[in-house]
Amino acid sequence: MWLGGIVLFAILLLAIVLISNIHIHFTFRKHRSDDYALINLRLLYGLVRIKYEIPSIVFKNMKEGFLVKTQQRTNHSRGEAEGNERVNKRKVKKWAKEVKVMLRATDALKIWVKQTLTRVHMTDLSWSTRIGVADAAYTAIVTGWVWTMKSIMIGFLSYQVQFKRTPCLEVIPVWEDEMEFQTELELHMRIRFGAVFTAGLRLMTRVLKVEGGWRMWFRLLQEQRRKHKQKLKEQHHNSHI
Numbered sequence: 001m002w003l004g005g006i007v008l009f010a011i012l013l014l015a016i017v018l019i020s021n022i023h024i025h026f027t028f029r030k031h032r033s034d035d036y037a038l039i040n041l042r043l044l045y046g047l048v049r050i051k052y053e054i055p056s057i058v059f060k061n062m063k064e065g066f067l068v069k070t071q072q073r074t075n076h077s078r079g080e081a082e083g084n085e086r087v088n089k090r091k092v093k094k095w096a097k098e099v100k101v102m103l104r105a106t107d108a109l110k111i112w113v114k115q116t117l118t119r120v121h122m123t124d125l126s127w128s129t130r131i132g133v134a135d136a137a138y139t140a141i142v143t144g145w146v147w148t149m150k151s152i153m154i155g156f157l158s159y160q161v162q163f164k165r166t167p168c169l170e171v172i173p174v175w176e177d178e179m180e181f182q183t184e185l186e187l188h189m190r191i192r193f194g195a196v197f198t199a200g201l202r203l204m205t206r207v208l209k210v211e212g213g214w215r216m217w218f219r220l221l222q223e224q225r226r227k228h229k230q231k232l233k234e235q236h237h238n239s240h241i
Helices: 002-018 089-105 109-117 136-158 193-209 213-239
Strands: 021-031 034-043 048-061 065-074 081-087 121-133 168-173 179-192
Touching: 002 193, 021 193, 081 089, 089 109, 089 213, 109 193, 121 136, 136 168, 179 193, 193 213
Parallel strands: 121 168
Antiparallel strands: 021 034, 021 179, 034 048, 048 065, 065 081, 121 179
16 A cells, blocks of 8 residues: 555656746846856755856957856855857857767757757747948948848747747837947746656667767766866866965
8 A cells, every 4th residue: 555655756856847837938148248147946846946047148259269257156056157168169169069969879860859848949049230330321230130030040940949928029220420239138938847858768769779979978067077077176276366
């Protein structure tokens, strides 16, 4: 009787977890040289909350690229983890190389990505932009380009995820004698925990279909883990200087 009760409780608990939603709130703001990004994750009915903040994105030069300052915080841990990430040409090439390895190590990875994205529900999306180039005629032309670009991007996205509301898009021309660029993007998404779990199982199946695929993925994960440990060690060292 006790064993049956424990098994029933475990099944109910698993069902509650699988039907729960993972909520994602993303915000990006840019005003001239000031950049800010924020990602909020809420899962397991709000019991777990993760906040990933990028308070500063600084462009150094063409060689050094961007210096991205990050802050990560969870509701079940004390303090926050801070770090700096340098994004340059070398880093982008390395990411591209890793993506190529994933494509070789996984059977039809692009199809898997598309299948997973169809389970994502876009509950809200707003994107506002103020732009001016210190000339009325050119400002009107650039405003049209920005409208076109936004329409194409949102149109493409609508074929990938499910929109629950019509996106709110806005482009405001600034008729002044100074250059002006300000944009703010905010979106809310959700996906069922069960859909993520199923996607994980499908990914494993596709990896096992490729000869040596799991070894390539294992090496990638090992490399990422090594980098993470090295970054934590550097942060710990810098905090004591």
